[in-house]
Amino acid sequence: MLNTPRTSASRARWAFVLYGLALGLLLAALQVARYRWLLLHQAQEWYFGLIALLFTVVGIWAGHRWRSGRNSAVQTPVALAPPPADTLSGAELEQALQDLGLTSREYEVLQLIAGGLSNQEIAGRLFVSLNTVKTHTSNLFAKLDVQRRTQAVQKAQALGLLPTAHPKV
Amino acid sequence: MLNTPRTSASRARWAFVLYGLALGLLLAALQVARYRWLLLHQAQEWYFGLIALLFTVVGIWAGHRWRSGRNSAVQTPVALAPPPADTLSGAELEQALQDLGLTSREYEVLQLIAGGLSNQEIAGRLFVSLNTVKTHTSNLFAKLDVQRRTQAVQKAQALGLLPTAHPKV
DNA sequence: GCCCAAATCACCCGAAAGTATGGGGGCATT
DNA sequence: AATGCCCCCATACTTTCGGGTGATTTGGGC
Numbered sequence: 001m002l003n004t005p006r007t008s009a010s011r012a013r014w015a016f017v018l019y020g021l022a023l024g025l026l027l028a029a030l031q032v033a034r035y036r037w038l039l040l041h042q043a044q045e046w047y048f049g050l051i052a053l054l055f056t057v058v059g060i061w062a063g064h065r066w067r068s069g070r071n072s073a074v075q076t077p078v079a080l081a082p083p084p085a086d087t088l089s090g091a092e093l094e095q096a097l098q099d100l101g102l103t104s105r106e107y108e109v110l111q112l113i114a115g116g117l118s119n120q121e122i123a124g125r126l127f128v129s130l131n132t133v134k135t136h137t138s139n140l141f142a143k144l145d146v147q148r149r150t151q152a153v154q155k156a157q158a159l160g161l162l163p164t165a166h167p168k169v
Numbered sequence: 170m171l172n173t174p175r176t177s178a179s180r181a182r183w184a185f186v187l188y189g190l191a192l193g194l195l196l197a198a199l200q201v202a203r204y205r206w207l208l209l210h211q212a213q214e215w216y217f218g219l220i221a222l223l224f225t226v227v228g229i230w231a232g233h234r235w236r237s238g239r240n241s242a243v244q245t246p247v248a249l250a251p252p253p254a255d256t257l258s259g260a261e262l263e264q265a266l267q268d269l270g271l272t273s274r275e276y277e278v279l280q281l282i283a284g285g286l287s288n289q290e291i292a293g294r295l296f297v298s299l300n301t302v303k304t305h306t307s308n309l310f311a312k313l314d315v316q317r318r319t320q321a322v323q324k325a326q327a328l329g330l331l332p333t334a335h336p337k338v
Numbered sequence: 339g340c341c342c343a344a345a346t347c348a349c350c351c352g353a354a355a356g357t358a359t360g361g362g363g364g365c366a367t368t
Numbered sequence: 369a370a371t372g373c374c375c376c377c378a379t380a381c382t383t384t385c386g387g388g389t390g391a392t393t394t395g396g397g398c
Contacts, residue, residue, distance in 0.1 A: 103343090103344065103345085104344095105344075105345065105346095113319060114319070114323070115319075115323070116315070116317055116319040116320030116322075116323045116324075117319075118317060118383095118384070118385090119384075119385070120384080128345085128346065128347085129346075129347055129348085130347095131346080131347050131348055131349085132345075132346050132347060132348095134347095134385080134386075134387090135345085135346075135347080136345085136346095137385085137386075138385095138386065138387065138388090141386075141387095142387095146285070147386075147387095148285055148287065148354090148385085148386085149319055149385080149386095150282060150283070150284075150285045150286075150318055150319060150322060151285035153285075153319060153322070154283070154284070154285045155285075157333060164326065164333035272373085272374065272375085273374095274374075274375065274376095287353095287354070287355090288354070288355070288356095289354080297375085297376065297377085298376075298377055298378085299377095300376080300377050300378055300379085301375075301376050301377060301378095303355075303356070303357090304375085304376075304377080305375085305376095306355085306356080307356065307357065307358090310356080316356075316357095317355085317356085317384090318355080318356095339398105340397100340398085341396100341397090341398085342395100342396090342397085342398105343394100343395095343396090343397105344393100344394085344395090345392100345393080345394080345395105346391100346392080346393075346394100347390105347391080347392080347393105348389100348390085348391080348392105349388105349389090349390090350387100350388085350389090351386100351387090351388090352385100352386090352387090353384105353385080353386080353387095354383100354384080354385065354386085355382100355383080355384065355385075356381100356382080356383070356384085357380100357381080357382080357383095358379100358380085358381085358382105359378100359379090359380090360377105360378085360379090361376100361377085361378085362375105362376085362377085363374100363375085363376085364373100364374085364375085364376105365372100365373085365374090365375105366371100366372090366373085367370100367371080367372085367373100368369100368370085368371080368372100
């Protein structure tokens with residue numbers, strides 16, 4: 001591609017590397033602009049980094065004339081080893097809940113939310129009105145600093161407040 | 170990848186060839202422009218902005234290109250989720266997905282849903298419209314036999330399709 | 339008795355989510 | 369050429385969420 005002078009292959013390669021890098025960075029910038037308000041959440045940085053890396057790889061690849069490769073140089077980048085501890089228990093749990101300021105009722109609701117129940121169903125389960133459930137969820141979200149139930153579940157699991165579903169295997 | 174047997178290597182190759190070609194042309198054009206009329210000492214913001222736009226478009230286009238077909242590209246950012254501790258991996262995963270009839274795109278959406286993203290955000294990440302995301306989620310739910318995203322996440326985790334959030338402790 | 343936090347409920351409203359249906363394009367298989 | 373997936377997008381509609389505000393009740397603690 002791009003019948004760049006055969007003068008030096010390394011030169012062309014370099015150009016492509018730079019090109020890919022620039023592309024990645026710009027794309028990242030675009031994303032940043034687009035999701036600026038989201039920046040606090042999640043590991044957005046990883047995402048950007050990966051995109052940049054990916055485009056770099058693509059650039060190199062293109063420069064290299066795609067020779068089979070496809071070595072999925074993508075899965076490598078991010079790999080952190082997590083200490084797989086699961087759910088807190090007993091005193092620890094209570095402590096965690098207290099730190100967060102979660103009341104028992106809110107925690108109940110949280111559990112049911114994680115169970116995939118709708119507010120209406122939760123209301124039925126707890127013998128309270130839908131409005132009450134809404135209030136609880138609202139307070140819950142505020143305390144967990146999230147704005148969606150999926151996020152709440154995620155965060156709660158990350159904090160060890162909720163058991164994570166395990167494959168039965 | 171995943172559920173897409175039809176993707177021949179030729180398609181991907183073609184996309185990359187085009188990509189490389191576009192890259193080359195742009196590079197060349199830039200060089201020409203730079204040493205022709207364009208200035209080294211003037212409003213570089215302009216110049217830069219233009220370049221940024223071009224690069225971004227190309228990047229998006231390219232990503233768009235190979236994403237539809239095989240999902241190798243976009244799947245990466247998604248896959249930056251915590252390493253699979255209690256998740257199926259590799260062949261097992263693909264088998265499970267195939268058994269469920271989940272397409273690669275649907276699986277991507279599932280992952281993002283599990284990440285706590287809204288449909289709108291997912292649309293932004295995948296560079297598709299909100300409606301498309303809705304379609305995917307809808308099909309996804311049907312295949313998982315659930316009717317809410319929280320349920321989908323739960324079930325997927327139970328099936329080992331998704332990594333479970335780990336306490337950071 | 340007073341105060342407070344928790345729990346309950348209500349109403350409103352806008353934003354998401356979810357459902358249903360249809361259409362168009364690309365690509366691989368037959 | 370026909371067929372079948374998959375992906376993408378749209379419109380229309382209903383339901384659910386989530387945020388905001390305010391109110392009442394109840395059990396404890398000071």
